Amino acid sequence: MEMYHAVPLPTPEEMTAWDQATIEDFGLRQEVLMENAGLGAHGVLEDSVGSVEGLSILVIAGSGNNGGDAFCVARHLANSGAQVLVLHTGKKKDYRGAAAANMRLAQKMGIQLGHLAKGRSLLEFVHDFGEPDVIVDGLLGTGFKGELREETQEWIEDINIFKSSAFILSLDIPSGLSGLTGEPAPVAVMADTTVTFEAAKIGLAMPSSAEFTGDIHVCGIGIPEFIKHSTPATCSMLTDGVLDLLPAPHPEMHKGDAGHVLILGGSIGLTGAPHLAALGAIRSGAGLVTIGCPAGLAQEVKGGNPDIMTLPLGKGTYWNEGMAQDLIPHLSRFSAILLGPGMGRDERTLGFLRALAELDLPKLVVDADALYWIAQAPELLEHLSTPMVLTPHPGEAARILGISAEDVQADRLHAAQDFAAQTGAVSILKGAGTIIALPDGRAYVSPFAISNLAVAGSGDVLGGLSTSLLARDMELEDAACLAVYWHGLAGGQLSEDFPVRGNTASDIANALPKALKETVDA
Ligand SMILES: NC(=O)C1=CN([C@@H]2O[C@H](COP(=O)(O)OP(=O)(O)OC[C@H]3O[C@@H](n4cnc5c(N)ncnc54)[C@H](O)[C@@H]3O)[C@@H](O)[C@H]2O)[C@@H](O)CC1
Numbered sequence: 097m098e099m100y101h102a103v104p105l106p107t108p109e110e111m112t113a114w115d116q117a118t119i120e121d122f123g124l125r126q127e128v129l130m131e132n133a134g135l136g137a138h139g140v141l142e143d144s145v146g147s148v149e150g151l152s153i154l155v156i157a158g159s160g161n162n163g164g165d166a167f168c169v170a171r172h173l174a175n176s177g178a179q180v181l182v183l184h185t186g187k188k189k190d191y192r193g194a195a196a197a198n199m200r201l202a203q204k205m206g207i208q209l210g211h212l213a214k215g216r217s218l219l220e221f222v223h224d225f226g227e228p229d230v231i232v233d234g235l236l237g238t239g240f241k242g243e244l245r246e247e248t249q250e251w252i253e254d255i256n257i258f259k260s261s262a263f264i265l266s267l268d269i270p271s272g273l274s275g276l277t278g279e280p281a282p283v284a285v286m287a288d289t290t291v292t293f294e295a296a297k298i299g300l301a302m303p304s305s306a307e308f309t310g311d312i313h314v315c316g317i318g319i320p321e322f323i324k325h326s327t328p329a330t331c332s333m334l335t336d337g338v339l340d341l342l343p344a345p346h347p348e349m350h351k352g353d354a355g356h357v358l359i360l361g362g363s364i365g366l367t368g369a370p371h372l373a374a375l376g377a378i379r380s381g382a383g384l385v386t387i388g389c390p391a392g393l394a395q396e397v398k399g400g401n402p403d404i405m406t407l408p409l410g411k412g413t414y415w416n417e418g419m420a421q422d423l424i425p426h427l428s429r430f431s432a433i434l435l436g437p438g439m440g441r442d443e444r445t446l447g448f449l450r451a452l453a454e455l456d457l458p459k460l461v462v463d464a465d466a467l468y469w470i471a472q473a474p475e476l477l478e479h480l481s482t483p484m485v486l487t488p489h490p491g492e493a494a495r496i497l498g499i500s501a502e503d504v505q506a507d508r509l510h511a512a513q514d515f516a517a518q519t520g521a522v523s524i525l526k527g528a529g530t531i532i533a534l535p536d537g538r539a540y541v542s543p544f545a546i547s548n549l550a551v552a553g554s555g556d557v558l559g560g561l562s563t564s565l566l567a568r569d570m571e572l573e574d575a576a577c578l579a580v581y582w583h584g585l586a587g588g589q590l591s592e593d594f595p596v597r598g599n600t601a602s603d604i605a606n607a608l609p610k611a612l613k614e615t616v617d618a
């Protein structure tokens with residue numbers, strides 16, 4: 097997929113590599129990058145709070161380059177007429193490079209400095225300086241890893257005391273937040289606005305960071321595009337550019353042009369799941385949609401919906417090995433298969449899946465109980481040799497990875513990447529900030545965190561939607577990205593109509609076509 101459908105989300109390491117290449121290979125000095133960062137942050141602050149003239153601004157400068165940015169912003173704030181106190185956590189003699197240069201310039205301008213040394217509290221300084229109108233947080237940037245040192249944790253807690261009375265601007269990232277996982281370690285500054293330099297770091301795209309970052313502004317600092325392209329970030333955030341991938345309908349098309357989706361799922365008590373998946377496929381424009389299920393459940397699965405066809409398999413109400421044989425004469429009619437919604441956990445189902453895996457299948461989306469069976473019988477994956485998209489929620493991913501769902505959630509990006517590497521399939525790790533991970537390590541993050549999508553059957557709709565895109569001959573990666581984004585847009589629309597939730601999964605399916613009304617050119 098072309099990268100203009102997504103914006104880069106570098107890891108802290110990748111960002112450092114861009115900085116280094118810019119400074120060392122390209123020859124743009126670090127002072128220039130820092131100046132751009134400082135000026136940009138000053139601009140973002142004035143856009144947020146208006147003129148800073150006469151405001152009391154407390155600037156916290158850590159001992160690394162994030163602190164250097166802070167000294168630089170302090171200079172521009174003082175130039176704009178603010179009353180500035182910079183509290184620096186490093187000793188003056190310990191600053192290095194561009195940070196040291198900016199510290200000296202701030203000093204030359206006569207800006208008031210205070211040494212926030214280990215054992216000292218930020219509150220002592222506030223006592224003398226007065227309550228700040230604004231706090232600029234340049235304590236820690238992307239150079240921070242691991243757990244916060246005790247004194248740093250206390251300083252962060254002190255900054256947060258002013259959350260309700262002062263405007264807090266974090267430079268690059270709220271201090272204490274991991275640029276990789278978006279998790280506090282264990283506390284982080286609660287900013288009103290974060291100005292992040294050149295590109296949002298991957299951690300800032302994780303939903304867990306939202307309560308700390310406030311609004312995020314990305315401010316270019318002059319890293320040349322060719323450097324970003326020659327060492328691209330492994331992760332990126334999907335944008336609505338991904339909607340351009342949707343094949344445009346043709347006035348003279350016939351239903352066969354839009355693919356025939358087969359959904360294999362349904363079991364006693366779980367007949368709604370394949371039905372909802374069918375709605376997801378129909379509402380995203382599949383030409384034909386058929387549910388294949390145990391014959392005894394076909395009527396229930398169809399649920400009286402004339403838009404859904406059924407392919408009754410076998411005789412009873414359970415999946416079994418023989419049904420794979422029943423399927424053979426029909427397989428050539430289908431352009432893509434969704435495997436698993438509501439398929440159930442009866443032992444005989446595994447026999448069906450084993451026999452199915454030996455057949456020549458079209459492209460597959462594997463979800464729900466099919467993922468459960470893959471965790472029980474991992475060799476299924478090797479036998480299913482067709483191109484596949486796997487769509488686990490954190491519990492399903494955990495079962496296949498052999499870790500807990502909490503472990504998955506604690507570092508969703510790595511879990512998604514491990515899952516894709518282990519299964520060799522394009523993988524959609526569902527949940528707020530859904531991640532699409534590819535076996536080569538690349539990953540896309542969805543910008544949507546929307547509680548209206550957190551309803552039973554929402555994943556089935558996504559499964560049907562993903563399969564309908566595959567059925568239209570989209571590449572796996574493109575189909576997965578578009579499906580996740582489109583599902584998110586539908587959720588966004590529902591959040592306007594149902595502000596306190598209460599929508600159903602069918603509502604999500606039904607919202608799909610209209611969700612594109614504003615964004616796709618007719
Ligand atoms: N490298 C560059 O060329 C540029 C860097 N920039 C800024 O520089 C930042 C990265 O700078 P650095 O790599 O110097 O790192 P940081 O300034 O983010 O952090 C390094 C400092 O954090 C302290 N630290 C590390 N782990 C800690 C822990 N567990 N508990 C408490 N303190 C800890 C260290 O003592 C060290 O002094 C970016 O976030 C950005 O703000 C910008 O100025 C743009 C250019």
Ligand SMILES: Nc1ncnc2c1ncn2[C@@H]1O[C@H](COP(=O)(O)OP(=O)(O)O)[C@@H](O)[C@H]1O
Pocket residue numbers: 464489525526527528529530544545546547549550551552553554555556557558583
């Ligand atoms: N808070 C949220 N923000 C964005 N998407 C969400 C959120 N909660 C759930 N979702 C999405 O809703 C769907 C839920 O799927 P899943 O967990 O498989 O449920 P089910 O099996 O009931 O359909 C997934 O696409 C998931 O990404």
Ligand SMILES: [K+]
Pocket residue numbers: 162233234235236237266267268269270271
């Ligand atoms: K910071």
